[in-house]
Amino acid sequence: MPIAPPRPKSFPLNALRAFEAAARLKGFAAAAEELGVSPGAISAHVKSLEEELGAPLFDRAARGVILTAVARRVLPELTQAFDALGHATQTLRDEAMPHVVHVVALPSVAQLWLSPRLPELRAAAPDTEISLTAMETPPNHKRAPYDLYLFYGDMPGEIVADDTIYPVCAPALAERLNTPEDLRKVPCISDTTWADDWRLWAEAAFKGTEFAPRGPAFSLYSLAVQEAVNGAGVLMGHEALIAPYLRRGELTAPFDIRVQLNSKLKLWSPKPLRSNSPVGKVANWLREMA
Amino acid sequence: MPIAPPRPKSFPLNALRAFEAAARLKGFAAAAEELGVSPGAISAHVKSLEEELGAPLFDRAARGVILTAVARRVLPELTQAFDALGHATQTLRDEAMPHVVHVVALPSVAQLWLSPRLPELRAAAPDTEISLTAMETPPNHKRAPYDLYLFYGDMPGEIVADDTIYPVCAPALAERLNTPEDLRKVPCISDTTWADDWRLWAEAAFKGTEFAPRGPAFSLYSLAVQEAVNGAGVLMGHEALIAPYLRRGELTAPFDIRVQLNSKLKLWSPKPLRSNSPVGKVANWLREMA
DNA sequence: AATTAGGGTTAGAAAAACTGAATCTTATTC
DNA sequence: GAATAAGATTCAGTTTTTCTAACCCTAATT
Numbered sequence: 348m349p350i351a352p353p354r355p356k357s358f359p360l361n362a363l364r365a366f367e368a369a370a371r372l373k374g375f376a377a378a379a380e381e382l383g384v385s386p387g388a389i390s391a392h393v394k395s396l397e398e399e400l401g402a403p404l405f406d407r408a409a410r411g412v413i414l415t416a417v418a419r420r421v422l423p424e425l426t427q428a429f430d431a432l433g434h435a436t437q438t439l440r441d442e443a444m445p446h447v448v449h450v451v452a453l454p455s456v457a458q459l460w461l462s463p464r465l466p467e468l469r470a471a472a473p474d475t476e477i478s479l480t481a482m483e484t485p486p487n488h489k490r491a492p493y494d495l496y497l498f499y500g501d502m503p504g505e506i507v508a509d510d511t512i513y514p515v516c517a518p519a520l521a522e523r524l525n526t527p528e529d530l531r532k533v534p535c536i537s538d539t540t541w542a543d544d545w546r547l548w549a550e551a552a553f554k555g556t557e558f559a560p561r562g563p564a565f566s567l568y569s570l571a572v573q574e575a576v577n578g579a580g581v582l583m584g585h586e587a588l589i590a591p592y593l594r595r596g597e598l599t600a601p602f603d604i605r606v607q608l609n610s611k612l613k614l615w616s617p618k619p620l621r622s623n624s625p626v627g628k629v630a631n632w633l634r635e636m637a
Numbered sequence: 638m639p640i641a642p643p644r645p646k647s648f649p650l651n652a653l654r655a656f657e658a659a660a661r662l663k664g665f666a667a668a669a670e671e672l673g674v675s676p677g678a679i680s681a682h683v684k685s686l687e688e689e690l691g692a693p694l695f696d697r698a699a700r701g702v703i704l705t706a707v708a709r710r711v712l713p714e715l716t717q718a719f720d721a722l723g724h725a726t727q728t729l730r731d732e733a734m735p736h737v738v739h740v741v742a743l744p745s746v747a748q749l750w751l752s753p754r755l756p757e758l759r760a761a762a763p764d765t766e767i768s769l770t771a772m773e774t775p776p777n778h779k780r781a782p783y784d785l786y787l788f789y790g791d792m793p794g795e796i797v798a799d800d801t802i803y804p805v806c807a808p809a810l811a812e813r814l815n816t817p818e819d820l821r822k823v824p825c826i827s828d829t830t831w832a833d834d835w836r837l838w839a840e841a842a843f844k845g846t847e848f849a850p851r852g853p854a855f856s857l858y859s860l861a862v863q864e865a866v867n868g869a870g871v872l873m874g875h876e877a878l879i880a881p882y883l884r885r886g887e888l889t890a891p892f893d894i895r896v897q898l899n900s901k902l903k904l905w906s907p908k909p910l911r912s913n914s915p916v917g918k919v920a921n922w923l924r925e926m927a
Numbered sequence: 928a929a930t931t932a933g934g935g936t937t938a939g940a941a942a943a944a945c946t947g948a949a950t951c952t953t954a955t956t957c
Numbered sequence: 958g959a960a961t962a963a964g965a966t967t968c969a970g971t972t973t974t975t976c977t978a979a980c981c982c983t984a985a986t987t
Contacts, residue, residue, distance in 0.1 A: 357782060358726045360650040361975080375934065388976055390935060400733040409984040411933055421729045428725040431718035436648045438714055442707045443690035492647055651944080666964060678945055680966060699953035701964055930987070936980080943974065949967085956961070 358399075365392030366404060367429050370422045374411050381487055433490040437617070440492055447476045448629045452497035454481035455540075455568035456612065459588040460508075461497065461633075468632055475625040483540060488617040494626045496615050497633075499585075504615030507637040508587040510608040512548055515584035515598040516575055524581070524601040527552045534580030535560030538568045544583035552604045572598075587612055612637075648689075655682035656694060657719050660712045664701050671777060723780040727907070730782050737766045738919045742787035744771035745830070745858035746902065749878040750798075751787065751923075758922055765915040773830060778907040784916045786905050787923075789875075794905030797927040798877035800898040802838055805874035805888040806865055814871070814891040817842045824870030825850030828858045834873035842894045862888075877902055902927075 368378035369389055379386040397404050405412040414422070440449075452461055457479055465477060485498045499510055514530065523529065537545060537560060549558035562580045565571040572589060575582035576597045582589075584598065586605075592598040614634070620627040658668035659679055669676040687694050695702035704712070730739075742751055747769055755767060775788045789800055804820065813819065827835060827850060839848035852870045855861040862879060865872035866887045872879075874888065876895075882888040904924070910917040 357723070357780060358729075359974090360654065360722075363722070363726065363729075364650065376932085384975085385977055386934070387936080387978085391975075394935090400730065402733040404733075407934065409933070409982080417729075417732045420732050421725065424721075424725040424728055428718065428721035431714075431721050432650075432653070433647070435711065435714040435718040436653065439648075439653075439707075439711045440690065442710050443692040443694075490647060649943090664964075665966095674944085675946055676965070677947085677967080681944075684966090697952095697965065699951095699964075700955095700962095928987095931985085933983090933985100935982075938979095939977090941974105941976070943972100945972070946970090948969100951966075952964090954961100954963085957959085 359392075359395070362392040362396045362399075363425065364429060365389045366396050366418075367422070367425045369393055369405070369412070370414055370418050371426055373414070380484075381490075430489045433487075437492060446474055446625055447478055448495065448626050449478045449480070449493045450495045450497060450629070451480045451482055451486065451491070451493040453499060453540075454483065455538075455585075455588055456497050456499070457481040458567075458569040459572065459591075460612070463591060464633075464636055468629065471632060472625075472628055475628065477629065488615075494616060494618075495630060495633075496617075497612065499610045499612055501610050502613060502615070504613035505634070506611045507614045507633065508612040510610050510612060511586040511605050512544055512583050512608065513586070513600050513605045514548070514581045514602060515589055515593065515600050516581040517578040518596065518599050520578050520581065521599045521601040527602055527604065530558070530560070530581060534562030536562050536571050536574055536580040536582040537564045538571045538583075539564055539566045541568065541583070541585075547608065548583060548604070548606050551606045552602070649682075649685070652682040652686045652689075653715070654719060655679045656686050656708075657712070657715045659683055659695070659702070660704055660708050661716055663704070670774075671780075720779045723777075727782060736764055736915055737768055738785065738916050739768045739770070739783045740785045740787060740919070741770045741772055741776065741781070741783040743789060743830075744773065745828075745875075745878055746787050746789070747771040748857075748859040749862065749881075750902070753881060754923075754926055758919065761922060762915075762918055765918065767919065778905075784906060784908075785920060785923075786907075787902065789900045789902055791900050792903060792905070794903035795924065796901045797904045797923065798902040800900050800902060801876040801895050802834055802873050802898065803876075803890050803895045804838065804871045804892060805879055805883070805890050806871040807868040808886065808889050810868050810871065811889045811891040817892055817894065820848070820850070820871060824852030826852050826861050826865055826870040826872040827854045828861045828873075829854055829856045831858065831873070831875075837898065838873060838894070838896050841896045842892070 365378060365382065365388070368381050369375050372378050372381060375386045375389040375393070378389045382389070393404060402417055403415055404418040406415060450461070458481070461479065465479075468477065480493065485496055485500075485502070486493070488496065496504070497507070516524070520533065523533065535545060545558070545560040549560075552558075563574065565574065568585075568588065571582050572592065574580065576592065581601075584600070589598055593600065614630065616626060616630065618626075620630050622628065622631055655668060655672065655678070658671050659665050662668050662671060665676045665679040665683070668679045672679070683694060692707060693705055694708040696705060740751070748771070751769065755769075758767065770783065775786055775790075775792070776783070778786065786794070787797070806814070810823065813823065825835060835848070835850040839850075842848075853864065855864065858875075858878065861872050862882065864870065866882065871891075874890070879888055883890065904920065906916060906920065908916075910920050912918065912921055
């Protein structure tokens with residue numbers, strides 16, 4: 348009867364990861380967002396780690412957490428270690444699935460810009476497989492397992508398209524719109540992830556006059572587009588995304604006023620692109636398309 | 638109703654760790670040992686990883702597993718990453734509990750050599766706290782959270798004591814033992830973690846004559862010592878461990894034949910010892926004691 | 928004073944991990 | 958050639974971990 352003393356387990360990896368994220372992002376909410384869990388989960392992880400260590404890692408303030416000296420001293424090394432792990436994971440994925448290109452994009456971009464182009468891409472490169480993930484905010488590229496990122500914003504990266512916005516609607520509805528002032532009389536569809544769109548355009552269109560759009564709000568831009576096509580109201584159109592609808596005549600732009608935003612549709616990769624690699628090929632292809 | 642698309646989770650850390658251990662140690666059983674779980678758990682982890690990757694990581698052979706090319710290519714980076722994580726964890730522990738020295742030792746060493754010296758150590762350094770863990774085999778020092786290691790073997794490290802063995806027993810029993818041949822008539826206690834002891838000593842004592850010890854076996858050396866003290870039989874004594882019993886007269890050595898083994902009691906640390914650090918102090922102290 | 932942006936806490940639910948026992952496979956040993 | 962042994966796998970059942978949802982609390986902002 349070999350009563351082997353149980354080997355005590357080392358630190359819980361998940362708790363460490365939660366702590367690292369919380370410390371790096373200076374908040375449980377942000378860490379929860381990055382790791383895709385609820386803040387309560389982060390809170391519990393950190394608490395368990397603190398209990399095991401017998402020392403606090405954060406000073407809890409009402410408006411967020413503040414790192415303790417211990418946490419501050421340890422953070423850089425811990426972050427580096429997890430970065431290394433993230434990198435190794437990427438390598439593993441690349442080695443194991445060399446022909447799969449993992450693309451992550453804003454949901455609207457994925458559905459309205461990328462998805463229609465995908466069949467052509469598949470035809471052009473039949474042996475590389477595209478995996479497409481939609482996400483509201485770009486994930487941490489040192490950790491997340493993606494090869495190509497496609498988001499609007501002013502982060503570094505290659506510009507794929509400008510972001511020009513202007514109201515669009517179904518042709519039937521457009522007949523009732525002669526001047527921007529007419530917008531006050533029709534529903535103005537808004538999208539929660541681009542909540543500022545109307546304000547930005549209105550600044551240019553109304554020059555000081557106040558404009559409070561009224562109408563349905565959607566959390567997915569593609570839903571909003573569909574509703575606009577159905578004639579439910581006027582939508583603030585992002586040119587790169589609604590161009591096909593304009594071309595097909597499903598939507599029209601009733602006004603000439605266009606606003607170009609600072610944020611562009613950008614493409615980037617966590618690794619340098621070699622144009623003979625599958626990732627490089629897909630990137631080239633997306634570039635040509637723009 | 639913001640239908641946020643769920644953020645896909647990154648790779649499961651625990652599965653990665655299981656894979657790394659299995660690949661590095663070239664076997665699921667060894668990995669299970671290192672991580673303190675059953676082989677089935679490792680198997681399941683690796684399988685889930687392989688499924689997620691869509692590619693095998695090991696070729697299963699009858700006598701163990703063989704790494705695939707993918708696994709071989711990824712292993713070094715993965716190992717480095719986990720090493721870095723282990724190091725960072727150490728740092729975290731050091732920062733959070735600077736006054737605690739984590740010692741890991743063979744169970745017999747912990748109980749028979751270290752434990753009796755501990756009160757004196759505590760008195761000498763009242764502000765440092767000793768945490769003592771017993772383990773049959775030294776853990777991977779790049780991963781496990783210990784400051785000082787104390788094991789028998791011929792690994793690198795500072796020699797704390799030689800390993801000399803000879804039979805010992807209760808004085809009453811010793812009266813019946815005049816020559817080694819008499820050992821054939823009394824119970825010979827053996828310890829499962831030092832299964833070779835009797836054979837090694839018998840080689841010197843009997844020079845070719847066969848000797849098969851018969852008697853109770855224990856999985857903990859300290860249990861065996863206690864039984865020997867109780868007169869249950871003759872035990873192969875390791876000098877450094879049973880010295881106090883000899884001194885107190887609870888055990889005696891009936892024969893003069895002593896065998897010195899190549900393995901020594903060694904002390905080492907994963908980090909360089911600074912003699913003004915708590916760990917350094919404890920190491921110095923242990924050194925003086927020997 | 929009301930609102931808001933964080934965190935903390937809790938119970939319950941879901942998912943993951945683990946064990947133990949049985950099974951399989953093939954070198955190796957007798 | 959049979960027996961043995963090492964190692965991996967499977968599966969059912971259990972334990973542990975992790976997560977969420979819904980609540981609370983506090984300080985800052987409006």
